Amino acid sequence: MDLCGIKLWMFLLGMISQNAVQGSSLTISIYTATSKSAVLRWNSYPGSSSYRVTAFLRNSVQPFVFSSFSQNTLMGSINSLSPNTNYTFQVEALDGSMTVLTQSSLDGSTAPDVPTIKTASSKQSQNMTVEFVEVPGATSYIIRAETSDGSFFSEMTVLGTPGTIVGLQPYTDYTLSVMSVNSAGRSQPSEFVQAKTVLASPQLTSSSPSNSSIVVLWAPVPHAVLYSLSIIREGSFLQSPINTTNTSVTINSLEAGTIYCIKVNAWSPESVPGDDVTVCQITRPSTPQSVVLQTVNGMTTLSVSWATVRGADRYTVISSSGLNCTSNSSTCMLTPLTCGQIQYISVTAMNQAGPSLPSDPQQFITFPCPPQPLRVDEIAAGNCSVVWSSVAYVDYYTAFIKRDDGTEQTCNSTGTSCNFNCHCGYSYIMSVFANNQAGSSPPGPVLNQTTLPCCPGNMSVSSVSWESVMISWMAVRGADVYETRAVDAKGELVCNDTSPVCVLSDLTCNTRYSLLVAACNDPRGCNRTCSPQTYQTAPCMPEIVQVTRSNSSSINITWTSTNSAANYTVSVIGSVGNPLTCQSGGTSCTVTGLACGTSYRINAIASTAAGLSMPSYSVPFETAPCCPQNLSVLQVTQAMSNVSWSEARGVQSFIASLTSPRGHAQCHTAQTTCLMGCITCGTNYTVSLQAISSTGSTAECTYHGFSTSECCPSGIRLFRRANNTLRVQWRSSSPLSNYTAVVTGSTSSHSCSPLETGQNTCDVSDITCGDVYSVVVAPVNPDGTVVQFCSSRMYSVFCSGSGVGTVLYRGRRSVD
Template sequence: MTIYTVTSRSISARWSRYVGAHSYRFSATSNAAMGQPAFVIFNNRFVLGTVSSLLPATLYNVKVEVLDGDGNVLAEAQTQQLTAPDVPLNINAYSKTSSSITVNWSAIPKATGYVLKAKAGSSIIQTIVNDSSGTLTGLQPYTLYTISVQSSNAGGNSQPSPPVETRTVLAAPVIHSFSPNFKTIMVNLEPVSQAVKYSFIIIRSDAVGNKIKKTITSTNVTFTDLDPGTWYTIKAHALDANGIPGDDKIKEQVTIPCSPNDIKIQEIHSGNLTVSWSASPLSDYYTTFVKRDDGLEVMCNTSLRSCYFQSECGFIYFISVFSYNKVGQSPPGNVLNYTTAPCCPMQVKDLYVSSDTIEVKWNPARGAEMYETKAQDVSSAVFCNDTSTICTLSGLKCNTIYNITIYSYSDIRGFNYSCQKKSITTGPCSPSILTITKVNPSTINVLWQQNNRDAMYKVFAFGKAGVRSCNSSGNSCEIANLPCGATFSVSAVATTPGGKSLPSYSLPVETAPCCPNSFSVTQITQSMTNVSWTAAIGAQSYTTLLESYKGQAKCHTGETHCLLGCITCSTYYTVSLSAISETGLMSMCNYQGYSSSGCCPSAVKLYRLGSNALRVYWHATAGSVNYIVNVTSDNGNFTCSPMSGYTYCDISEIYCGDIYTVIVSPVSIDGSMVMFCPMKMYSVSCSMNSGAMVIYRGKRSLFHNKA
């Protein structure tokens, strides 16, 4: 058996089912109370029972007996149980705060404690107390609660007391307050639900002076004519429609002291600001706030009348000073601003440097509205003023060191003359070529005026034939391998660490014409020769010379060939050609020597030898020459070559009555026959005797030529 529930007047228990039971008797007997025990009989289907009409706060012997059909006890179980105290009466409940209700009731004998409950809707708040009064907390403001009380002891809790309804008071308002000036405090309350009025009280926190009270429907109130720099206590609460006050809210608020006057700002040394002011009555110390226009803030606390701050260029500083005493700060006086000098440009770069121009660029300088760029050498200065961060300085001296300084400017502070200079050297001066001398037909020497420090010079020769160059750190150099027959423009450029100069003025250079690639001499007649050659690059005219110990033959022509007369046969000639340019430059070209052909023989005669043979006879010229004889007619061609030193040659198998053409020619070195010796015509008569002279007919007429 186990006890299930206990009240002031009843005890309930559970037991286990017993096999064979007809019924169960559940009884409670008090040892202290007189009279019969209270019991209840249950059939065998019940295992839970309650005995009532008991006395409160009384110890009972509780027993369960198992009965058969005749009422005999088959088994039993028992325990002792104390009933709960009596139900509390005379319940009185009221609310003093918005989150609590206090409850009073008549004390219950033998009660060891009490359970207080507050119910609002589905929300139940309870607490346990030992006395006949208690407070429920954690409640909602201005909410109607149903209040009940239960007494309790070791046996359990009594039934709830008759319910009582009580409403919590209004919540305390949230107070917002500030002192806009040293004589005023403004108070603003956040509205409280169900409030119809608000009560405000203000008094000096040190209790000096009178208390000021106001009850109004508005949530805003202003208290004036207060003492500056003084702490005040503000108390406020809301009232409902019945005039019941809600929770009080208390806040301390101070009135501000007077502001400092005669604030001055000085920048005695660059990078340091001094802020000073006149004394403010009733102030214990001062705070100076300095806010930069980029948002950076610094402050200084002092009991003196000045503060010192580090400053940077190009900023606007907004400065305010507050006076403080033990109760708070004053309103700011006039907010002053101070603009420092604009910063000097940083990262100055030379974008372009030439012999007479320097272009510089820099990063924008903080606080600068304009820039002045100055280029200074030992004797002069050039200026450039612009709002841009780029400047071109022109008209400068070449190969000169300039100190470049960029000054920033603002309308308020003027120029910042503390900016650093940067040295930049202009590009080298253009060289001046003095002379160009030909070292040989393909090499020239160029001499120039050396007018730069630490310069390297490069000389260029430009032409259709290409570009040639030479380098030197001195004042001359040689350009070699110039092709013949070419025209060049020669100029020089100087290079220094400062850059490259403009090219010098160009001077023309012409090389002598080229010699013809091929040259040939062809003998036209015994005394006339044709000379021809290929055109030579750069040549306008040519002079050809064939020269021997016997004399010379010469011609001057603009063509690529010419005829030379007065050539002596069987003579060796030296051959040369002069190629001449338009300006008169000449190239001497020597070629392989030329030997003129052997002389044609004289006194050529024809004799009859027998019936079918002829002898050709001639007079040989000086020198050892081989000859060849050609005899032609309508019936045949005949050739004979006598041995060296012979001056005749025999032809056989001829026909009488024919006319024969006879040519006796010297043989050239290459074995060919000279083609320009004269032809003679002869008529061979059939009646002629052997040894008779053949009749010479010439070309048109017959005449006799004696042997």
């Protein structure tokens, strides 16, 4: 090798990598490789007009083969390579003048050589085995199978020859080929061969219809022309072949309870056997023999035993009455046996194939049944009969009677009844047994019979309340509870108690009852043959329907009642004083002596020979309020008076009235005084007072009259007179009234009155001038008193020299 070649080889060696080597922006990779070709990929290189791909034998600088591609091609194959050979691949980017712009190379190898198929055959319907010639360098092989129409394609990797491909369809033609594989890739497929899979195995169903035959069934296998069967008995190597074109075979003359294995395969038209399948079937067991019957556990369980048979894994025993049992051994228990019957017993052996024929029935007669039902008839007092129904296979009956005090009686009878002595208040236990040659029946039903309790004695009746009565008596034997009844024409009341005493409540008043005490027990009920007693309840409560006032101190009370021949007492109970009463045999009475202003409660009670009724519901009644004892009227002003009075019982408020032809004044108050206005002076008034209770009841109270004082005069004037004298002048409302005038200064007071009735002037002397005087003119009452509420007038008296001068009116002022 020359120096130039050595330099080129060293340059290429430095650029090699295992997968891809990147040159000056040119990257290449091996896309795929076969035995004689490789496909490379590279990226586009700017300025290139074509690419050249060259293959060198590894460690050689001499080109082995090359290919050229246009500038738009970035993947290309290089062919004519040797199988299983190492190469260095180089890609060069060339310009238009075929000058190398850049290059890149990498190492690679080709796949092994193409194998050669020797044979291809099918031993199973879903597999195909291919025998081929192995090639150097191959690490594994791929077997390819496909159908001619392309509907199926499959590949499977194997390590060497022969290789098997699975997952195929039965009796189907396949095209087979083999490819060798190494790390570089796979070879081209070998030459194809044709082969067909064998038939599938039949799907078997087996059964044993009897203990000497087996039936094998299967569905037809497509394309099958013949079926082969091979029968082998368990423990034997002898095979019995059968060929048939049918899809079922019955194998007879077999041993009972024995396992037989049957292998079946189908044959194709090419006389190639298909897959085989084996089914093992046991025949039914033979009929059990030597059946033995024996009772155990008294007479209620039957032990059945027999000789075991081959191939049976369990046994079933059935009786004609429907009893059955199953056992894995040679003994089985039937329980419970039914009394008084003839049983027929048979035994059947069973295995997974089915039951054998039952054994011949064995007859067995059971024990007699106990007589039932039982009942007791009471023939007469103290004489009873126990009665039962007849049963089959009985020679005679035995009755046992036991009383609760320990006394026993026994009676044998060929009939269906037996008499015995019975007394009131006792309990009896009875049972009856049936007897025959097989023995006695099991215990039958036990009858508990209790006779009626005896009648209670020493009955006592006493009243507890208006509607309740207590009844007591002596306890009697055999009584669990006592029933007490109170019966009248409308119905009955019932009391149940375990004690010899009972209180009947909610009785109807004024009613005659028949009282009956019956002793009872749970089994027999109550003894109602005892004599009753009569009882009369207290009278009914009257109902007050009306209370009317006869006058201020008496009332009349009316009531209703359903009692007959009853007397009534009415009580009137007040908040003050002693109770008041009245009595009557009718429905009304009058009570007198009621106090004013008093609240009363009124009730009535009826009485008969049976006792007193409940008091009626109280009815409230209130008398009119009392009038005050004292009343006075005081005139406060000319038009206003104050009326006052004393306290009075039963009053909540008052209405005071002053009445005259000239006017009326009224005041409604809860106090004992009232200030009344709009009073006319000089008038006679009638004074009245109305007392009102909290319920609105009123009392009219009238008192003596009241006269108002004369009216105060008007037009009061003051005139100067000679000698320091002043004249007072006024206008009066009545010419018959007397008046007095009072002139009061700062240092002195003067008064005067007219000389004659009817005059309206008077004079006062010794008046000091230069002072202010108040002038009051007031009427004089008949009793000589002066009216104090008349107003005053103010005058200034000036001096004229040393005497009285001008008089000047200054106005009015209220009285002090």
